[in-house]
Amino acid sequence: MAYSGQTEFEFHLLTKAAPQRPLSKHEIHQSLSSYSDVPLRIQLHENSQTLISFNFSSPRITTIRMHKGFLHATEPLIQALGQYIQKRDKNSWLQINEFAQTGIKHKAPDPAKKYVQQGDHHNLKELFSEINAQYFNDEVTVSISWGPKSKPVKQGLIKKKRRSMCFGHYSDINKHITLNRKLDHPAVEAEFIKYIIYHEILHHTIPSERVNGRWVHHSKEFYAAEKQYPNYAYMQKRSAELLRIL
Numbered sequence: 118m119a120y121s122g123q124t125e126f127e128f129h130l131l132t133k134a135a136p137q138r139p140l141s142k143h144e145i146h147q148s149l150s151s152y153s154d155v156p157l158r159i160q161l162h163e164n165s166q167t168l169i170s171f172n173f174s175s176p177r178i179t180t181i182r183m184h185k186g187f188l189h190a191t192e193p194l195i196q197a198l199g200q201y202i203q204k205r206d207k208n209s210w211l212q213i214n215e216f217a218q219t220g221i222k223h224k225a226p227d228p229a230k231k232y233v234q235q236g237d238h239h240n241l242k243e244l245f246s247e248i249n250a251q252y253f254n255d256e257v258t259v260s261i262s263w264g265p266k267s268k269p270v271k272q273g274l275i276k277k278k279r280r281s282m283c284f285g286h287y288s289d290i291n292k293h294i295t296l297n298r299k300l301d302h303p304a305v306e307a308e309f310i311k312y313i314i315y316h317e318i319l320h321h322t323i324p325s326e327r328v329n330g331r332w333v334h335h336s337k338e339f340y341a342a343e344k345q346y347p348n349y350a351y352m353q354k355r356s357a358e359l360l361r362i363l
């Protein structure tokens with residue numbers, strides 16, 4: 118393995134402190150060119166099927182097609198890309214792939230698009246402010262919105278029994294919380310939505326850790342903080358009930 122544990126630790130820390138400003142195409146080209154013996158050509162795209170591909174077949178130029186999300190690459194990822202260009206090794210490929218899966222695939226909607234905070238039943242801006250004031254000293258600056266409305270289930274189709282449901286998601290790259298629009302429902306209490314917001318904010322304040330090469334999103338520290346939430350046991354029970362209702 119070319120990467121020591123220490124390097125992975127740095128990789129984690131630096132990834133979590135993602136810069137606000139993405140790189141320009143010129144900057145990523147410059148950074149990666151120092152790793153390559155042949156000139157590089159960078160092509161950016163927004164196709165989420167193949168997030169990154171390398172064409173090494175020409176001895177005169179190497180072409181890298183990458184999703185625009187790679188412009189959010191931090192130094193350790195640039196190093197992994199550079200190492201892959203040099204050695205085409207599995208370890209750096211795994212790092213690149215992990216960034217693609219966690220950083221790009223789960224990207225929140227384009228910030229240019231208007232975030233919906235006022236739902237039919239619940240206003241996320243208000244609920245977020247309450248949680249932020251009550252538990253986080255008003256110090257949390259992440260944004261929040263409802264996710265897209267899902268298509269209505271056609272009549273006559275048997276509704277599949279749900280075993281799990283993603284109530285919310287926190288994007289570390291965008292510093293944005295997205296809540297499942299299904300929670301914007303009259304049967305869902307504001308208290309429950311506030312609990313989900315609390316959970317997602319904890320993902321911001323207690324970043325995921327890398328343990329033995331795997332990401333741990335809910336660490337012991339995370340669970341300990343989550344249990345501080347009032348009526349935590351009830352919220353857990355309610356999660357299970359809402360799976361059946363929503």
Ligand SMILES: [Zn+2]
Pocket residue numbers: 316320334335
């Ligand atoms: Zn979580």
